[in-house]
Amino acid sequence: MPRSLRVNHQRIKYVKIALSENGYPTQKSLAYETGLSIDTISRFLNCKPVLYGTFEEICRKLNLDWREISTPDFEPSSLKKSINTQELKRNKYQDWGTAVDVSVFYDRTQEMALLESWILQDRCRLLTVFGRGGVGKTILAAKLAKQIQDEFDSVIWRSLRQAPSFDEIITDLVSFVSNHQEPKPDINKLIYYLRTSRCLIILDNLETVLDVGHTGKYRSDYQEYTELIRIIAEVEHKICVILTTREKAVEMNFLEGANR
Ligand SMILES: Nc1ncnc2c1ncn2[C@@H]1O[C@H](COP(=O)(O)OP(=O)(O)OP(=O)(O)O)[C@@H](O)[C@H]1O
Ligand SMILES: [Mg+2]
Structure with a gap:
């Protein structure tokens, strides 16, 4: 299991729709509801890596299945070295x-x-x-x-x-x-x-x-x-x-x- 996930670029439009459908007009409102920082929410919405547990938590709030919108964040070639x-x-x-x-x-x-x-x-x-x-x-x-x-x-x-x-x-x-x-x-x-x-x-x-x-x-x-x-x-x-x-x-x- 990768430690971080990012939103798949091709799925970001579904994420944006889920934001408004679930009553989060701004990043700030989602940050407030989840207790996460605006920076973390912004990373999520800009398809940047977010910790696995945090990613799941945001998806729960947006009624999204994290498996359908995510892509793992690791580079297999560098994994062994790290x-x-x-x-x-x-x-x-x-x-x-x-x-x-x-x-x-x-x-x-x-x-x-x-x-x-x-x-x-x-x-x-x-x-x-x-x-x-x-x-x-x-x-x-x-x-x-x-x-x-x-x-x-x-x-x-x-x-x-x-x-x-x-x-x-x-x-x-x-x-x-x-x-x-x-x-x-x-x-x-x-x-x-x-x-x-x-x-x-x-x-x-x-x-x-x-x-x-x-x-x-x-x-x-x-x-x-x-x-x-x-x-x-x-x-x-x-x-x-x-x-x-x-x-x-x-x-x-x-x-x-x-x-x-
Ligand atoms: N999530 C948990 N999973 C397993 N065991 C737990 C969990 N939460 C508490 N315990 C058990 O409850 C007991 C008390 O937990 P802990 O010592 O962490 O409490 P504490 O808040 O640090 O107490 P104190 O203020 O006395 O230091 C321990 O035996 C601990 O193993
Ligand atoms: Mg203690």
Whole structure:
């Protein structure tokens, strides 16, 4: 199965008819209804590759059978080479820490397609999986990370359940992204390395460093985590960070985009 599909040029007229017949006069209205970005909808309508799950999701809204309007998006001659390269990456730059086993995972197809498109197509840099205890945040983040791992140069998973200090987590991250060249908790070094490669970082259980009952404030010894989250969201770099948390940190209200 190809990872992406594109609308077949000869079928685009049926897609345009389906748009108006299903009550979507503009790209914006379809984007609003699906929760996808206008950029993704525009790619779909311009016969450019869209992730497989996203493609199916848009077709569902337009009452179209995706098999009848799609064409796969891969070049067989380059497929083997790309698989070999990805295998190499997988062996070299991944540290899954205490990530959970995802071999048993019940259906979250729509959520997964949406999150995947936010990260891979919209280049979302900070994604928070937020919800009450036991709802499935960790396993969703793990499944998502496994699914998109090949799109990144490196992957690191860290649980914050033991409440590592800011210096400990920065040292750990800098050491990883610098390939163990940097042993100190230097946030500027972290920014430097994050700008140079596409890294996926998953921080599980952010609520551990938040002060329960003080709506989104960090525990007194953990205030510097604010700086880490702000840098992730605001500094220009190629990484993506997935956070799971039972409580939102206060700065997330300012940083988040629509539906994120
Ligand atoms: N989609 C799913 N497929 C399979 N198992 C699931 C799914 N969602 C939740 N579970 C199971 O439910 C339990 C709780 O899930 P998980 O640990 O991901 O919750 P959580 O929201 O991260 O909880 P916490 O806030 O305590 O960290 C786990 O045993 C997990 O395997
Ligand atoms: Mg969890």
